[in-house]
Amino acid sequence: MANENQATFPLDEAVDFVIVGSGSAGGILAKELSTNGFSVVVMEQGPFRTAKDFTHDELSVLMFDELSGGLNDVHQQTFRDDESKEGELVQGRSPAWYAQTVGGSSVHFTANFWRFREVDFKERSLLGPISGTNFADWPISYDELEPYYSRVDWEIGVSGAPGPSDSFRSRPFPMPPMPVKSSGVLLETGAKAMGFEVQAAPLAILSKPLNGRPACINCGFCMGFGCEANAKSSTLAAMIPAAMESGNCEIRADSAVFRVGTNAAGRADEVFYYDAEGSERSQKAKAVILSANGAETPRLLLNSANDQFPDGLANSSGFVGRNLMFNCHSLANANFEQPLNDYKSVQVTRIVHHFYDADPARGFYGGGGLDARPLFAATPILYATAASTPGVATWGAEFKEHLAHNFTRHMTIIGNATSLAQDSNNITIDPTHKDQWGRPSIRLTYKDHEDDIATASFLQDRAMEILDAAGAAKSWADHVEHQTNGPHLLGTCRMGDDPENSVVDKFHRTHDIPNLFLCDGSSFVTSGRGQPTMTIMALAFRASEHIMAAARNNEI
Amino acid sequence: MSSEALTRRLFLQGSGSVTGSALMRAGIPTFIAVSQAACTAKEEASAFENLSSAEAREVIAIAARILPTTDTPGATEAGVVFFIDKALGTFRAEGADDWRGMLADFQEGVPDAFPGAQLLSDLDETDQDEYLKSVEETPFFQDMRFLTITGVFGMAMYGGNRDGIGWKLVGMDGPPHAWLAPYGYYDAEYTAAQEQQNGE
Numbered sequence: 001m002a003n004e005n006q007a008t009f010p011l012d013e014a015v016d017f018v019i020v021g022s023g024s025a026g027g028i029l030a031k032e033l034s035t036n037g038f039s040v041v042v043m044e045q046g047p048f049r050t051a052k053d054f055t056h057d058e059l060s061v062l063m064f065d066e067l068s069g070g071l072n073d074v075h076q077q078t079f080r081d082d083e084s085k086e087g088e089l090v091q092g093r094s095p096a097w098y099a100q101t102v103g104g105s106s107v108h109f110t111a112n113f114w115r116f117r118e119v120d121f122k123e124r125s126l127l128g129p130i131s132g133t134n135f136a137d138w139p140i141s142y143d144e145l146e147p148y149y150s151r152v153d154w155e156i157g158v159s160g161a162p163g164p165s166d167s168f169r170s171r172p173f174p175m176p177p178m179p180v181k182s183s184g185v186l187l188e189t190g191a192k193a194m195g196f197e198v199q200a201a202p203l204a205i206l207s208k209p210l211n212g213r214p215a216c217i218n219c220g221f222c223m224g225f226g227c228e229a230n231a232k233s234s235t236l237a238a239m240i241p242a243a244m245e246s247g248n249c250e251i252r253a254d255s256a257v258f259r260v261g262t263n264a265a266g267r268a269d270e271v272f273y274y275d276a277e278g279s280e281r282s283q284k285a286k287a288v289i290l291s292a293n294g295a296e297t298p299r300l301l302l303n304s305a306n307d308q309f310p311d312g313l314a315n316s317s318g319f320v321g322r323n324l325m326f327n328c329h330s331l332a333n334a335n336f337e338q339p340l341n342d343y344k345s346v347q348v349t350r351i352v353h354h355f356y357d358a359d360p361a362r363g364f365y366g367g368g369g370l371d372a373r374p375l376f377a378a379t380p381i382l383y384a385t386a387a388s389t390p391g392v393a394t395w396g397a398e399f400k401e402h403l404a405h406n407f408t409r410h411m412t413i414i415g416n417a418t419s420l421a422q423d424s425n426n427i428t429i430d431p432t433h434k435d436q437w438g439r440p441s442i443r444l445t446y447k448d449h450e451d452d453i454a455t456a457s458f459l460q461d462r463a464m465e466i467l468d469a470a471g472a473a474k475s476w477a478d479h480v481e482h483q484t485n486g487p488h489l490l491g492t493c494r495m496g497d498d499p500e501n502s503v504v505d506k507f508h509r510t511h512d513i514p515n516l517f518l519c520d521g522s523s524f525v526t527s528g529r530g531q532p533t534m535t536i537m538a539l540a541f542r543a544s545e546h547i548m549a550a551a552r553n554n555e556i
Numbered sequence: 557m558s559s560e561a562l563t564r565r566l567f568l569q570g571s572g573s574v575t576g577s578a579l580m581r582a583g584i585p586t587f588i589a590v591s592q593a594a595c596t597a598k599e600e601a602s603a604f605e606n607l608s609s610a611e612a613r614e615v616i617a618i619a620a621r622i623l624p625t626t627d628t629p630g631a632t633e634a635g636v637v638f639f640i641d642k643a644l645g646t647f648r649a650e651g652a653d654d655w656r657g658m659l660a661d662f663q664e665g666v667p668d669a670f671p672g673a674q675l676l677s678d679l680d681e682t683d684q685d686e687y688l689k690s691v692e693e694t695p696f697f698q699d700m701r702f703l704t705i706t707g708v709f710g711m712a713m714y715g716g717n718r719d720g721i722g723w724k725l726v727g728m729d730g731p732p733h734a735w736l737a738p739y740g741y742y743d744a745e746y747t748a749a750q751e752q753q754n755g756e
Binding site: 055056057058059063064179180181182184185186188189217218219220221336338339340341342343344345380381383384385394395396397399400401403404407408 | 688704723739741747
């Protein structure tokens with residue numbers, strides 16, 4: 001299936017669009033542009049895995065990070081919490097964590113799909129500036145993005161039911177929520193006892209067949225794994241096949257882009273990459289779209305610096321790579337008396353958005369949502385290695401009895417919180433290290449704002465109240481620490497009307513280079529309350545429409 | 557002693573007709589229980605591809621303290637030694653020499669702590685636990701813990717988790733992994749109450 005019957009384009013003839021990245025945004029852009037008659041080459045650094053390649057192999061997928069192409073010894077990313085320090089080479093999983101495979105991180109995500117609300121786009125206008133941060137409004141509103149959220153619901157496939165305080169939706173969900181799990185029941189029970197609003201979790205997972213794809217089989221291997229049923233709504237399952245069938249799209253996998261070239265007129269015209277054999281190649285393009293994720297997109301722009309653009313492409317504002325946001329997180333854990341068997345089925349079936357809005361009375365900025373899930377108790381190796389239960393031995397007979405008893409009795413409530421945009425949190429190029437292709441490495445500089453920590457802690461306290469009210473036999477929560485890694489890579493090439501403090505305009509065109517577009521998590525101005533992929537996909541549908549219109553009007 | 561001779565000796569020391577669980581009840585030293593695992597299939601007569609017999613004894617002993625045989629199976633029955641043996645030829649091939657060096661360092665501490673003993677597997681279980689507690693922060697022990705866990709719960713193709721012992725231990729149904737609601741106690745209760753309310 002992979003690579004059969006798709007178009008192939010010669011490298012030395014300019015295709016209409018080269019899209020770098022086949023993930024949540026790239027997959028949608030590829031399908032929209034190609035099915036509307038444009039020639040498209042999609043560069044994907046990872047291989048072309050499909051449903052038949054996805055296993056339940058915890059060792060390979062979770063411990064050795066198979067879908068990301070391996071652990072950080074391969075990627076050589078570095079991390080520091082402050083710009084005065086040197087980046088340190090991270091052991092284990094790479095700190096900017098994303099899948100390297102056709103479909104990108106939409107293949108391995110947990111499929112929590114939360115729309116933003118009106119407030120997420122206009123929060124600075126509502127609350128005023130926050131000194132020391134780049135807290136800003138988006139140049140677009142919820143109303144402008146809403147039709148595209150609905151396209152994600154119906155064309156990508158989102159199951160759920162409206163929550164009591166959700167923003168307006170023009171169309172209903174295409175299918176009902178997934179059947180509730182014990183973790184969801186306990187969240188609901190505890191939340192109701194505390195007087196908190198609770199609702200079904202919207203998920204990019206099919207509860208009923210849709211668009212020729214089957215419903216979920218509840219196997220429990222969502223988080224970190226690819227879906228062998230095509231029921232989890234990756235762009236691999238939902239968009240890539242149609243793109244390839246159009247006859248106008250070539251998915252060029254195993255192609256690691258290392259530079260975008262510009263011509264004398266200051267336009268992007270060529271995309272340089274290492275092919276499957278590691279040889280240098282380039283593809284000519286009339287226009288280029290970067291959808292490589294919030295770490296890879298700024299990295300590519302910075303690594304493409306040339307005489308014309310010595311600070312990197314599209315970087316006249318100096319904002320490329322800046323304002324990195326992970327969302328802040330907290331965990332509240334519990335064991336219950338009876339077995340939940342939460343290893344079965346999807347991770348999350350209930351959420352609490354009661355604390356979505358920021359409340360100045362709390363004394364800090366921020367808001368968020370709670371979700372209930374097995375988390376580490378989804379699969380046994382993960383549980384035995386990652387879940388730490390206080391007061392329990394970590395080896396020996398007591399440890400074994402703990403695993404035997406608690407694997408089926410465990411759940412976690414995650415507090416998903418806002419992150420404030422700070423210039424001091426950013427993606428830069430590491431001066432020393434190089435990845436498996438010899439490309440200068442990603443260096444992350446990140447320290448959660450104290451308000452982010454305060455919000456995550458506030459949510460954690462509410463989660464502990466819920467667990468207590470639900471009758472947990474034992475509950476515990478570790479102090480919220482500053483994060484040193486993240487799968488949410490947001491804000492690093494932000495959208496804005498003013499070229500002095502943004503990288504792309506409201507239609508994802510870079511201010512500096514008229515035929516270079518950026519559309520992925522880097523486009524975000526604020527972080528939202530968590531689960532950003534739904535918004536990335538809506539932005540991609542919207543960007544597709546405007547890019548096509550511009551192309552037809554010869555405005556690119 | 558060759559690995560063939562080791563496994564034969566282990567088999568002869570055990571009682572040929574008893575089941576694994578009977579061995580457990582008899583309280584026979586842990587390493588003998590491996591005879592059950594070692595002799596269930598013909599290809600295991602030559603037991604180990606990468607581990608020497610001496611290394612295998614130590615690996616068996618360490619793993620058996622990390623996830624012991626109690627009234628339920630543990631690392632020994634799951635075949636963790638076979639998982640680690642296989643790993644040294646596959647995903648741990650590159651670091652195999654380093655690992656052997658760390659094992660040697662680990663063993664050097666045994667006679668210091670317990671004069672007269674050479675290997676961990678010479679000690680009784682209480683003394684083994686005492687020694688392991690003294691080294692539990694070391695990278696070698698932490699890695700053995702990781703290998704024991706992955707050996708017990710990993711997919712069978714990696715050489716461990718024999719007969720799905722690991723998954724059974726934690727109450728995980730399947731494979732295949734495909735379910736219909738209700739899944740657990742609380743959602744079953746909730747759904748039944750909802751259905752009653754709806755008059756179904």
